[in-house]
Amino acid sequence: MKNPLKLVTVAALLTITCVASLVSPGSRVDAGQGEPAAGTADAFESGLAIYAKQCAVCHGEKGEGVEGKYEKPLGGERTLAWLTRRVERTMPEADPDECVGEDAAAVSAYLYESFYSPEARAAQRRLPARSLQRLTVEQHRQTLADLIASFREQPKTTDQHGLWVQYYPSRGMRKNPLAERVEPVADAVFKPEHPMYDKFDKKGHSVRWSGSLLAPETGEYEIIVHSDHAIRLWLNDGKALGGGISNEITDTKSVALLDGWLQSEGKTEFRAKTFLLAGRAYPIMLEFSAHTQGVGNKDWHKDQAAKNSYLSLRWVAPGGVEQVIPEKHLKPQKMPEVFIAANPFPPDDASMGFISGAGVSEAWLSAATEAAIHAAGGVVGQIDTLAKTKPKSKDRRDKIIAFCERFVSRAFRRPLNQEETQRHVMQYFSAGQDIEQAVKRVVLAALLSPRFLYPQAGVSAPDAYDAASALALAMWDSLPDQALREAATKGGLVTPQQIEQHARRMLKDPRAKAKLMRFFHHWLELERAEYADKDSTLFPEFDEQLLADLRTSLDLFLEHTVFSERSDYRELLLADYLYVNDRLAEVYGVDRGEDTAPGFTRVKVPADRRSGVITHPYLLTAFAYHNSTSPIHRGVFLTRNIIGRPLNPPPNAIAFEGADFDPDLTMREKVTAFTRDSACMACHETINPLGFSLENYDSLGRWRTRENDKPINAESDFTGDDGKTMRLKGARDVANYAIQSKAAHRAFVRLLFQHIAQRDPSALSPKTLDQLTTHFETNGYQIQDLFIQIAVENTGHRLKSQPQDDSP
Amino acid sequence: MTGHLSRRRFLRQASVSAAALPFLSGLPSVSGAALDPKPRRLIIVFSPNGTVPDAFWPKQPGPIEKLPPILEPLDPFKHRLMTAKGPSIVVGGVGSRHIQGMGCLLTGNQLFPGNAKGGGNSPSAGWAKSISIDQEVANFFQSKQNSKTAFGSLQFGVAVPDLADPRTRMSYAGANQPLTPISDPRWMVDKLYGKTKDKASLLAIIDDVKDDLARFSDQLSPEDREMLERHMEHVAEMQRQLEIADANDSRNHPVPDIDPDIELINDNTPQISRVQIDLMVNAMANNMARVATLQYMRSVGQARMKWLNVKEGHHKISHEPDENEDARTKLIKINTWFAGEIAYLATKLRDTPEPGGVGGSMLDNTLILWVNELGKGNSHTLNNIPFVLIGGENLGIKQGQALELGKTPHNRLLMAIAKAMGHELESFGIAKYCKGGAIELG
Secondary structure, eight states: OOOOHHHHHHHHHHHTTSOOOOOOOOOEEEEETTTOOOOOHHHHHHHHHHIIIIIHHHHOSHHHOTSSSSOOOOSSSOHHHHHHHHHHOSTTTTTTGSSOHHHHHHHHHHHHIIIISSSHHHHOOOOSSSOOOOHHHHHHHHHHHHHHHTOOOOOOOOOOEEEEEEEESSSSSOOOOSSEEEEEEEEOOSSSSTGHHHGGGGGGGGEEEEEEEEESEEEEEEEEEEESEEEEEESSHHHHHOOOSSGGGGGGOSSSEEESSSSSSOEEEEEEEEOOOOOEEOOOOOOOEESSSSSOOOOHHHHOOOOOOOOEEEEEEOOOOOOOOOOGGEEESOOOOOOEEEEOOOBBBBBTTSSSSSOOOOHHHHHHHHHHHHHHHHHHTTTHHTTTTTTTTTTTHHHHHHHHHHHHHHHHSSSHHHHHHHHTTTTGGTOOOOOOHHHHHHHHHHHTHHHHEEEEEEEESSSHHHHHHHHHHHHSSOOOHHHHHHHTTTTTTTSSSHHHHHHHHHHHHHHHHHHHHHHHHHHGGGGGGGGOOOTEEEEEEEEOHHHHHHHHHHHHHHHHHHSSSOBBEEEEHHHOOEEEOHHHHHHOOOOTTTOSSSOEEEEETTTTTGGGGGHHHHHHHSSSSSBBBOOOHHHHHHHIIIIIOOOOOOOOOOOOOGSSOOSSHHHHHHHHHTTTTHHHHHHHHHHHHHHHHTTTTTTTOOOOSSETTEEEOOEEEEOOTTTTEEEEESHHHHHHHTTTHHHHHHHHHHHHHHHHHHHHHHTTTTTTHHHHHHHHHHHBBBBBHHHHHHHHHHTTTHHHHHHOOOOO | OOOHHHHHHHHHHHHHHHHHHOGGGGGOOOOTSOOOOSEEEEEEEESSSSOOOHHOOOOSSSEESOOGGGGGGGGGGGGGGGEEEEOOOOOOSSSSHHHHHHHHHHTOOOOOEEEEEETOOOOOOEEEESSOHHHHHHHHHHGGGGOOOOOOOEEEEESSSSSSSTOOOOEEEEEEEEEEOOOHHHHHHHHHHHHHHHHHHHHHHHHHHHHHHHHHTTOOOOOHHHHHHHHHHHHHHHHHHHHHHHHHHHHHHHHHOOOOOOOOOOGGGGHHHHHHHHHHHHHHHTTEEEEEEEEOTTTTOBBGGGGGGGOHHHHHHHHHHHHHHHHHHHHHHHHHHHHHHHHHHHHHHHSSOOOOTTOGGGGEEEEEEEOOOOTTTTTTOSSSEEEEEOOOGGGOOOSEEEEEEEEEEEEEHHHHHHHHHTOOOOOOGGGGGTTOOSOOOO
């Protein structure tokens, strides 16, 4: 746990971003919200003259930048007020007094008109020339899973959680069960106190847990069973459930993920890693038998087993610690098995700040090929089931050909014409060709086809199938389901309203929930938290278990705020409650009152102490050093992700070393001294006030009022997007600022758009972002609704159906 | 047996290993490595339920004149085999004789306590406490560049029930780590040649993929076409590599012309046995492994050998008293059948020239060891386990001999096997049963 290497890594990670310069902060304020007039033609002309005289030497005649001076072209989202203030105070750098007052206002008017107004930006930001995007890795895996699943019977799902448990009186499972019921988890000790104990046969008893396992995230899961008696566990194996498991060990029907049916001394713990895709339910079955196997043992007695007969079904989920698999990740309902392409893929392009399917590489093609081979093997292995035929049926060949046609059509997300059917299916079924081999080739060729790999390519005028495909990718990172396919065929996906109706339906699916949760993890930069480690002398409370509890607490908070009816962005920032269990309640001094329920419960906390997600201790722990807070990290996070001012990496990064300062100083004093330089302050005048507003939370995110025996000062002056100065007194003021800030809303909408569509909203139209932001603001800041609006917008159908009034 | 399901198990295992390997790496080729001047191979064949001693052991020690009835099928190898009478399983511990015999046979060690209950009052048993000799030798070979192979060792089964239990496992990678014999020839083919076959399937469609990319590209904007061009270049490169790999495969380890598609039912056991032997010899000729085990059924195996006109289960007959002439005849028949299968294996090895042009046949460099978990079925004795050694002229084993050593721990025989493989051990299994060191086989 206290791995020094890990500490070094964290320190390195932290220093990289610890100084940042504001490059294009601020935001355009929409017309109608008091945007100051961009100045008269006169101001523009005199501004141009001043620019040529005082600015062009560094910024270039046309704002293109000058090598060796200021190299970046001018441009970005800024308000006129912000520009004026900036010029007034800092420009020209050699002597900021050279350009003040009316001159500053004039040159700012020129700059705004030429480089920063929406029109100027629209002109600068041509639609990206390249629209071709391959499937992202997540989309690739989800699509393969759904493609094969679309040929299996999918039962209607229920909301029930837990596992179906059957108790048998004897060691085998032949007799009728003593009792059958749903229990929340599989974690039992079969002592005389156990409610079933008296009914157990003295020659042994057995228990079966069955149902499904829900994977909240895509990644590697370690499945663990602790038991001192015979156990076996099947996961994602339809056969184990479809046929039912025979009680005779000599007739095991399927391969167990964990097989401890033969007990051998020294083995009471069984572990196996398995890769699972987010938002899906996997059939699971666990059997336990107390007694010897094989020839009956006359001397055996249940009291012998009762001394220590136990079973515990646990896991380590991605980023978690070992724990009993919680009830909410279990379902008593058995779901069909899921095809998983678990082979490693190279990571997707994230250079734009979001995951996209830009770019292909040899490694990617190799991974896609391996996944295709794996899928082809899976399809051939179950061809009779998938094609709904039997090995000796007369019409087997016809049924299999029909299956292949459907398979390719679903892979390509549109019907095949006759020529395509010939080319992608029939050519492999020439006379005398082995059927299995033909199927293998059809599947391989389809899954390596650009029509499968580039779902949105070459779409200039999207039709209903394109809409279905785009919608499924946006909502689920996957393929159209049957309802979408049918709607596309029957003209039910023409109007934006029809598309929206489907999006609303699809939102209820766990895949949509998983996708939205993934966004919040990305937005809150939670990948950072996995590296969190703390000085064990200063923070003895900190360990992996605490970190895992904090993660659970944050996930519960997100689920509650995002997936409630309200789904209100403002609640996300303002909520005055935390989810805590006993451990967290103690560490964070939260009074659970009368509530003694085990596990996590929602507890109201004083509104002046916590304000929504930005004061969640998991985040505060992640954005902090191992031995102290880090106002810079917290400030940068709040600047970029919460109030929506973009920051670029600093031109010259200097590591902040707390140890370099007088130990009597407070962290605020150290940071203030560190960033005192005016070059730093260009950005840190935003970063610091925001970061300081969280100084009341220590490195673990606990409330504090003193540091080094000095009172905490969390108050600062802060310049808003309108150029006006305000007083921030703490986290809640930051949250309140964000919920009324257009820039914050735009940043949130843009990030969500990028996450859902794997492209920037500007790729659709210059107005898309504004339209969606306005919709968001005027419709109760509903996150789920925003998700739907983005997904619908991204199909391109709304654009198509609305006459565009873009200026050319 | 549950053939279809067993195949699922294999596919599952295959997919795990496939994911761990870079796709185009394929099987390590032998062509690059220096030629092994002294190739050595070990094949261990197991048949269950003891033998019929007086129809198995040669009449007297020394040079073998006439083979006893059970060994008759091995007559062509009369001068190339050795019987070793005396080595006995003495390690003791938990488990019935059948369980002990199986679990201790190749490990020379006891079993852990567990929940596998055998007959009598024996305490129930778990898995073996340490590595088996075949794996010890395989690890030794794998540790050396010129004897390293793609698989190291292969575990073949014939009619082994799909049940993980100390009665069905004789190979162990270590304590509590039993290895599963593969009883379905189709899995074995997939395991050995699956990647080669996948490459062939890919090669068969890759021109179609290229054609598809070209057609698709025509619909795109010039910028998009640029990205797709890179995709097309990668496909062309993949095709080139696949063709090279394919050529290497067909030179180094061609897919054998063996049809493994046999329904896994009891009555097909003779065909399954032959296909498994063919696959084994083929894999060894391709240098995919230098150690293999071939396990017929299991300890307490109840095979009904109708192809020998024996309708009762093997284990049941093995319990009949010596006076039961009918049972005795049938048991001789059964054990003679096993000897015939081993003769088939030896013949194949004898008829296959040693690859690599060092001269001689594969049998000259291969030691076949035939083992059983019991000395005799009805007494369940662990003494005088019927050990037969065949082949391996170049391995320093004196042939055409009936060895009579008197009762001695079989650990010493296991050490002798390792020694013949060039791997000298100070002890194996439980050290105190290794006094006197490896039995002298030369």
